[in-house]
Amino acid sequence: MKIGAILPQTEIGADPGAVREFAQAAEDLGYEHLIAFDHVLGVDASRHPGFAGPYNHTHMFHEPFVTFGYLAGLTKSIEMVTGILILGQRQTALVAKQAAEVDVLTGGRLRLGIGVGWNAAECEALGENFRTRGRRCAEQIELMRALWTNDVVNFEGKYHRVTHAGINPLPVQRPIPVWIGGHAEAVLRRIGQIADGWFPLLGLDAGALEAVARVREYTREAGRDPASVGVEGRVRLSESPNPEDWQRVVNIWAEAEASHLSINTMNAGLTGPDQHIEAIRRFKEAVSG
Amino acid sequence: MQLGVVFPQTEIGADPGAVKDYAQAAESLGYQHLVVIEHVLGAEAANHPGWDGPYTHTDLFHEPFVVLGYLAGFTEKIQLTTGVVVLGQRQTALVAKQAAQVDVMSGGRLRLGVGVGWNPVEYQALGEDFSNRGRRCAEQIALMRALWAQEVVNFEGLYHRVTHAGINPLPVQRPIPVWMGGNADAVLRRIAQTADGWFPMFQQPDQQARERIELMREYAREAGREPLSIGIEAWISFGAPGGPDGWQKAANDWTEAGATHLSLNTMHAGFTSPDQHIDALRRFKEAVSV
Numbered sequence: 001m002k003i004g005a006i007l008p009q010t011e012i013g014a015d016p017g018a019v020r021e022f023a024q025a026a027e028d029l030g031y032e033h034l035i036a037f038d039h040v041l042g043v044d045a046s047r048h049p050g051f052a053g054p055y056n057h058t059h060m061f062h063e064p065f066v067t068f069g070y071l072a073g074l075t076k077s078i079e080m081v082t083g084i085l086i087l088g089q090r091q092t093a094l095v096a097k098q099a100a101e102v103d104v105l106t107g108g109r110l111r112l113g114i115g116v117g118w119n120a121a122e123c124e125a126l127g128e129n130f131r132t133r134g135r136r137c138a139e140q141i142e143l144m145r146a147l148w149t150n151d152v153v154n155f156e157g158k159y160h161r162v163t164h165a166g167i168n169p170l171p172v173q174r175p176i177p178v179w180i181g182g183h184a185e186a187v188l189r190r191i192g193q194i195a196d197g198w199f200p201l202l203g204l205d206a207g208a209l210e211a212v213a214r215v216r217e218y219t220r221e222a223g224r225d226p227a228s229v230g231v232e233g234r235v236r237l238s239e240s241p242n243p244e245d246w247q248r249v250v251n252i253w254a255e256a257e258a259s260h261l262s263i264n265t266m267n268a269g270l271t272g273p274d275q276h277i278e279a280i281r282r283f284k285e286a287v288s289g
Numbered sequence: 290m291q292l293g294v295v296f297p298q299t300e301i302g303a304d305p306g307a308v309k310d311y312a313q314a315a316e317s318l319g320y321q322h323l324v325v326i327e328h329v330l331g332a333e334a335a336n337h338p339g340w341d342g343p344y345t346h347t348d349l350f351h352e353p354f355v356v357l358g359y360l361a362g363f364t365e366k367i368q369l370t371t372g373v374v375v376l377g378q379r380q381t382a383l384v385a386k387q388a389a390q391v392d393v394m395s396g397g398r399l400r401l402g403v404g405v406g407w408n409p410v411e412y413q414a415l416g417e418d419f420s421n422r423g424r425r426c427a428e429q430i431a432l433m434r435a436l437w438a439q440e441v442v443n444f445e446g447l448y449h450r451v452t453h454a455g456i457n458p459l460p461v462q463r464p465i466p467v468w469m470g471g472n473a474d475a476v477l478r479r480i481a482q483t484a485d486g487w488f489p490m491f492q493q494p495d496q497q498a499r500e501r502i503e504l505m506r507e508y509a510r511e512a513g514r515e516p517l518s519i520g521i522e523a524w525i526s527f528g529a530p531g532g533p534d535g536w537q538k539a540a541n542d543w544t545e546a547g548a549t550h551l552s553l554n555t556m557h558a559g560f561t562s563p564d565q566h567i568d569a570l571r572r573f574k575e576a577v578s579v
Contacts, residue, residue: 014458016394020362040386040456044441047453057441057455066390069358073309091380093414097329101352105305105359125382125451152333152346162414164336166346167329169303 001254003284004033004081004232004262007067008276010059011266016070018273019062023071025277026078029284033079033111034071035262036064038086043121053119065098072105079109083199083232083262084181086117088133089126092140092160093167096147100171108172113199114141115181132159134186141178141194148175179230183211192218197230197259204252208233212256232260235287237268237279243286250287290544290579293322293370295524295554297566299348305359307563308351312360314567315367318574322368322400323360324522324552325353327375332410342408354387361395369398372488372522372552373470375406377422378415381429381449382456385436389460397461402488403430404470421448423475430467430483437464468520472501481508486520486549494523494542502547522550527569528558533576540579551579 005026012018026034042057055061068080080102087095095112103110116133117123123130139157146153147162148171155162180191181199191198192215202208216226233253235246246263253261265279294315301307315323331346344350357369369391376384384401392399405422406412412419428446435442436451437460444451468486469479480487487505491498506516523543525536543551555569 014393016361016396019394040383041451041454042457044453044455047441047443057457060457062393062458063354063387063390065352065355066358066387066394069355070362070394072359073305074362090383091415091417093416094329094379094383098352098355101355104303104351105308105355107305121452121454125449125454126380127382127449128380152336154336160414160416162330163410164333165330165410165414166333168331168346168349169351 001233001250001258002032002260003030003287004035004079004260005031005280006035006037006083006262006264006266007062008264008266008270008273009037009061010055011270012060012273012276014060015273019067020071020074022273022277023075023078026280027075029281031078031280031284033081033260033262034075035081035083035113036067037061038064038082038084039119039122040086040089041122041125043119048121065102068102068110069105072102072109075106077109079111080106081111081179082113084113084115084179084201086122087114087140088116088130088136089123089128092143093147093162095140096144097167099144099176100148100167100169103171103173103176104169110171110173111177111179111197113179113181113197115199115201116187137180138190138194144178145175148173179232188215189218191215191229192220192224193222195229197232199232200234203236203239204249209252209256212258227257230259231256232262233258235261235263235283237263237265237270237283241268243282246283247287290540290548291321291550292319292579293324293368293550293552294320294570295372295552295556296323296325297556297560298326298350299344300556300560301563301566303349304563308356308359309363311563311567312364312367315570316364318570320367320553320570320574322370322550322552324370324372324402325351325357326372327353328408328411329375329378330411330414332408337410354391357391357399358394361391361398364395367398368400369395370400370468371402372468373402373404375408375411376403376429377405377419377425378412378417381432382436382451384429385433386456388433388465389437389456389458392460392462392465393458399460399462400466400468400486402468402470404488405476426469427479427483433467434464437462468522477501477505478508480519481505481514482512484519486522488522491523494539494546494548499546520549521547522552523548524552524554526557527553527555527573533572536573536577540577544579
């Protein structure tokens, strides 16, 4: 099982030096991947009656493609992972282009995790249709994969039209692996059909293992080998400061044959980049994958 | 006069090491800005009858926001500039977000040049409307500036709607300077009304260029702005006839015509390696004083 670290986006602050130090520390500690979350905008909750989303405008999110561009040259081997990028609110061809650029600058170290998102106001600010985001998702992935593997693409779908055009440079990985996040039934089915891997984004006590079984069933139904679809488990420092608890969660994911696992140090009362770095050092020492 | 370089997008190749070496050479030679031109996609000319665009799918373009993020970590003071990003084919709020991120990673070194582009194939592939790209431009800039300056924006325009939402982090520069490219009358008027500077894209500092500059300044006066507060960036081609004497003459003429920024363009000079582009930066810097 590959162990990764989650960039503590909402707590690391705006200093680029801190972002760099966290990424370099993760690499030096032997973490195999670095995950960045994504929100383009946050809403002012006081002006959105009934707002129940997990993040608002006070939460900082470094833009993942620019941040990975920045980190590309400051790291050597750690895989860069979006976990997840809200694909349905972005332009498909631009995501393909920017993902390819990150892949080129990192020498083939990008894994693109995508999802459909939950924030209608964010989708509105970006001029995209929130209602159709699920239906558009499979076509978006199909077009990106075409753009990553062909110099020229001619594509006519329900939501996209590309007339004999292409991106240049192509990525190093052709295609870049696409992982999907989420746990709605339609999402689980889509993962079984087309994804290279899955971010359950679901705690163990919320039915994550049952969802793993369903994804594998959908994968078999689609005529694919369930072992070929990655699964990324997660340990949350906020749930326990105790290394024995971390190891227990790691063991459960290992038994479930998760291919990847990552540590989230946010919402655990840490203040400052140094404490996050210290936390991933302690986690790495305490657990074995 | 601020002297910079045009990053040789279509000739430097895909090797990230070459991109880094080029930018660091430009900075250490004392160039003050690095300009990146861009296209998201290129069209295959053979399948577009009558094609006469300057670029096709065979031309390589590093994506500007990602590559400027990359360079932010390797450079210390050179200004990172887009010249230009085709704004009309991108989502306004995402451009604001990614520009802010480059500005944060570079400690406030971004200058954002924008334009409306010329390639309907590229617009179609990105799902944006080519026919109203000019009309949308001023509103796009107004929304970006609002997003860069305020934690929460409530905006309802003809083409955009943002409901009490904002980007975070805000950029270091609030707002980031916005320069515009282009030369049509409507563009000159827009620059005079809203831009911090202008990429005129003239070939020569000739009589026609001077007349266009004067026209833009007249529009600026009409708009109640100080004409000399609007920057003007001219480019000099390394491969233009005349060699070092020609470069110096062009620099002098542009200075006299009112340019505030000059950039050396080493593309289309017959170079076949990154080292040749870097060597050209050195030779130009030695030969020309501004």
